[in-house]
Amino acid sequence: MIAAALLLAAVAPVLAASNTDAVSVCQHLHTAYPQYTVWDPTGTYGLETFWNQSYYSNAVKEYWNGVNADNRPACAFFPATAQQVSVAVQQLNKYPTAPFALKGGGHNFNVGFSSTNGGVLISFNENMSSTTRNSDGQSFDIGPGARWGDVYAVTQKTNQVVGLACDNVVNFEVVLGNGTIINANSDSNPDLWWALRGGGNRFGIVTKFTLKAHPLGDNGQVWGGIRSYSADKREQIFEALSKFTSEYPDAKAAIIPTFEIGLPGALISNPAIFFFYDGAKPSANAFAGLEDIEPFTDSTNTTSYTNITNAAGGAKIYGINAAIHVNTFPNMPSQQMTQLLETHWTTYQSMIKNDSSRNLDLQLGTFTPQPLSVRIARASQNAGGNALGLDPANGDRIWVENDLIWLNPACNDACPGYLHEVGDTVKEAFNNTLLGTKPTNYQSGDVDWISSNPLFMNDAANYQDVYGSYGPTNKARLASIAKAYDPTGFMFRQGGWSF
Ligand SMILES: Cc1cc2nc3c(=O)[nH]c(=O)nc-3n(C[C@H](O)[C@H](O)[C@H](O)COP(=O)(O)OP(=O)(O)OC[C@H]3O[C@@H](n4cnc5c(N)ncnc54)[C@H](O)[C@@H]3O)c2cc1C
Numbered sequence: 308m309i310a311a312a313l314l315l316a317a318v319a320p321v322l323a324a325s326n327t328d329a330v331s332v333c334q335h336l337h338t339a340y341p342q343y344t345v346w347d348p349t350g351t352y353g354l355e356t357f358w359n360q361s362y363y364s365n366a367v368k369e370y371w372n373g374v375n376a377d378n379r380p381a382c383a384f385f386p387a388t389a390q391q392v393s394v395a396v397q398q399l400n401k402y403p404t405a406p407f408a409l410k411g412g413g414h415n416f417n418v419g420f421s422s423t424n425g426g427v428l429i430s431f432n433e434n435m436s437s438t439t440r441n442s443d444g445q446s447f448d449i450g451p452g453a454r455w456g457d458v459y460a461v462t463q464k465t466n467q468v469v470g471l472a473c474d475n476v477v478n479f480e481v482v483l484g485n486g487t488i489i490n491a492n493s494d495s496n497p498d499l500w501w502a503l504r505g506g507g508n509r510f511g512i513v514t515k516f517t518l519k520a521h522p523l524g525d526n527g528q529v530w531g532g533i534r535s536y537s538a539d540k541r542e543q544i545f546e547a548l549s550k551f552t553s554e555y556p557d558a559k560a561a562i563i564p565t566f567e568i569g570l571p572g573a574l575i576s577n578p579a580i581f582f583f584y585d586g587a588k589p590s591a592n593a594f595a596g597l598e599d600i601e602p603f604t605d606s607t608n609t610t611s612y613t614n615i616t617n618a619a620g621g622a623k624i625y626g627i628n629a630a631i632h633v634n635t636f637p638n639m640p641s642q643q644m645t646q647l648l649e650t651h652w653t654t655y656q657s658m659i660k661n662d663s664s665r666n667l668d669l670q671l672g673t674f675t676p677q678p679l680s681v682r683i684a685r686a687s688q689n690a691g692g693n694a695l696g697l698d699p700a701n702g703d704r705i706w707v708e709n710d711l712i713w714l715n716p717a718c719n720d721a722c723p724g725y726l727h728e729v730g731d732t733v734k735e736a737f738n739n740t741l742l743g744t745k746p747t748n749y750q751s752g753d754v755d756w757i758s759s760n761p762l763f764m765n766d767a768a769n770y771q772d773v774y775g776s777y778g779p780t781n782k783a784r785l786a787s788i789a790k791a792y793d794p795t796g797f798m799f800r801q802g803g804w805s806f
Contacts, residue, residue: 325350325381326425328402333382333427335398343385343434350381366430370413370422373626374719378419380408380428387434389480389488389514395429396512397486400797408801409512411451416631416710417769419802420508435514440465446477449516459613462520466527468612469518472683473504474690480515484797488514493691502788505694507764507773508803509789523612524586531583531615532607536600538576541566541652542645543600549644551595552678552703553747559585560593562678566648568655569671576656582607583615629712630723632730633766635776636737637746637758638678638703648676650736651707658729659711670722672729675708677763681748696781701757702746707733708766723768734759764804773804782806 325347337344337355346352348360356363366383368376386392399405406426408419413432415421422428431452438461439448447469449458462468469475478492479500489511491499502510523529536544548564563581584593587609606618636647651674659672684697711726718725737758745754762776774782786806789798799805 324425326405328405329381329407329426331402332395332398332405332407333384336382336384336395336427339394340384340386340391343387343391344382345385346382347379349379352382362433366410366428366433367422369432369625371625371627372416372418372629374418374628374716375413375422376626378422378424380423380426383428383430385430385433389482392429392482392512392514393486393488395427396482396484396797399427399800400485400795406800409451409508412454413625415765416629417802420769421802423801429512438462440467440520441517444520446517446520449518451513451516456613456616459616463523463527463612466523467520468523469520472687473693474687475519476500476504476516477519478515478517479503479511479513480517481511481513483511484793484795492517496792498784498788499792501692502694502785505764505777506785506788508801509785509798509806510792511798527611528587528609529583529585529612529615530587530589530607530609531581532605532610532618533579533581534602534607535577535579535604536602538578540600541578542649544578544580544597545645545648546641547594547596547600548648548676548678548705549638549641549747551597552638552680552705554595555678555680555682556595557584557590557593558682560589561585562594562597563675565673565675566652566655567671567673568652568659575671576652581618627712628714628716628719628722629710630726630768631766632709632726632768633763633771634707634709634730634734634737635679635759635762636705636707637744637749637754638680638705639741639744640747643741643744647733647737647741651733654729654732654736658725658732670711670713672726673708673710675710677706677708677766679704679706694777694781694785695761696777697761698752699748700750701752702749704746704757706763706766708763709733727768727770767804769802769804771804774806 345356345359345363348363363383367379370376384395399407406423408421408423408426408428410421410428410430413421435450436452437450438453438458441448447462478490481491482488489496491503499510561583565579568576655672659670680703681699684699687693687697709726709730711722713722742758743754760776762771762773764773767773774785
């Protein structure tokens with residue numbers, strides 16, 4: 308046994324420097340919940356939970372951004388109930404220097420947001436990931452560790468689906484920074500309910516989401532899949548994207564366009580569009596002409612929702628080295644939109660390349676323009692609004708997600724900065740040539756401000772000012788709600804953005 312532990316210690320990628328307060332918290336959790344707490348197998352107490360060390364190893368390894376896996380918590384705790392989370396919070400309060408991290412699916416791009424080196428990892432996927440239909444049939448209770456594929460497998464049994472966006476959360480069950488368990492909804496703690504919809508991890512630990520149910524497709528049948536295109540089709544796609552975002556002909560239609568530029572010399576440069584229609588067959592012109600552009604591969608068909616989400620990347624992929632950066636732009640008429648997106652294309656072509664000085668070897672850069680139409684802002688307002696403060700009068704915008712993935716871990720430090728340069732280069736080009744162009748469907752608002760804000764938290768890098776992008780009023784409101792519900796700043800002991 309001891310020899311095995313020594314061997315493990317020898318091959319561990321990073322020896323965790325466990326925080327002594329974190330060790331004290333782990334000791335308590337291990338005593339109270341021995342079946343739900345696993346020590347770092349390479350640490351001092353590793354032998355105590357040697358028999359179930361695979362739970363620890365998997366929790367530490369299963370991050371989409373593999374750079375997180377270098378972080379080794381002192382122990383991993385896999386709670387099964389809100390009460391157990393509350394006990395962990397109370398213990399963490401007794402040991403104020405113990406860092407901690409909350410892990411749902413481990414899909415956030417930013418290193419250290421859902422991982423911790425030497426702290427306490429509270430991981431929800433293992434024991435708090437169930438999906439249950441409520442008796443009224445109008446909503447589902449979902450655990451904080453659930454993955455969408457598992458959620459849809461349940462909801463599609465009754466030809467239902469739950470809204471993806473924060474606007475569809477009817478109730479959050481939350482463990483506050485002092486261990487109290489409360490609910491946040493439109494009647495109880497409505498300010499916390501508002502803050503949790505778009506405000507991130509600074510308010511409390513969510514132990515259950517109740518999400519509104521919607522009917523799904525035609526008796527559960529939906530249409531969609533991925534089409535990829537030769538590079539010369541990009542201009543047609545840019546133009547149609549502008550039209551799709553401004554006209555949004557059919558609320559049942561959705562797209563995720565991705566432009567990939569990769570390998571030395573940008574040899575692979577292809578647009579691809581993920582199409583989705585919430586019905587067995589799209590209505591005429593549902594995609595504003597995007598559907599008429601000739602692809603060279605096409606997997607669109609009529610199928611089930613889980614098949615579609617799997618096609619969009621539902622598979623569990625771990626260990627990619629990755630960085631992200633998001634920019635907000637106005638959606639503009641076709642000509643200006645083409646200019647902006649062509650600037651992205653050429654910037655990626657010139658900047659995503661072999662560069663030995665940056666330790667870039669095999670790399671893939673992608674940019675993904677995501678329509679933020681006034682339709683979405685209207686739906687958000689109708690559902691009570693959220694922390695992003697979307698106003699339909701501001702017109703249509705797009706979020707452009709920029710990603711870089713690479714193989715060589717020697718680039719783990721420099722590569723995120725490299726993508727940052729790419730994101731800033733396109734933003735600067737926009738500011739120099741197109742700033743002041745009114746968004747389509749614009750009615751009112753400061754054009755310069757709405758042309759760069761808000762940023763989409765799920766696509767934002769750790770150095771981006773997400774809360775500032777919600778505007779000074781919303782940022783101040785978020786800060787005061789955090790102070791009211793978490794006066795000691797407990798939630799700030801983990802990674803995340805600051806006010
Ligand atoms: C390939 C890929 C595609 C993506 N596509 C999309 C997309 O189409 N749309 C989209 O919106 N996003 C997308 N994202 C972004 C992703 O949805 C977000 O990063 C999201 O945070 C991931 O959720 P998670 O549970 O896996 O997060 P984790 O990495 O586990 O955690 C993320 C954050 O949530 C906090 N957190 C975790 N659990 C709790 C809890 N119980 N209570 C309070 N805070 C908690 C953590 O502190 C952390 O800051 C994509 C990401 C990847 C890698």
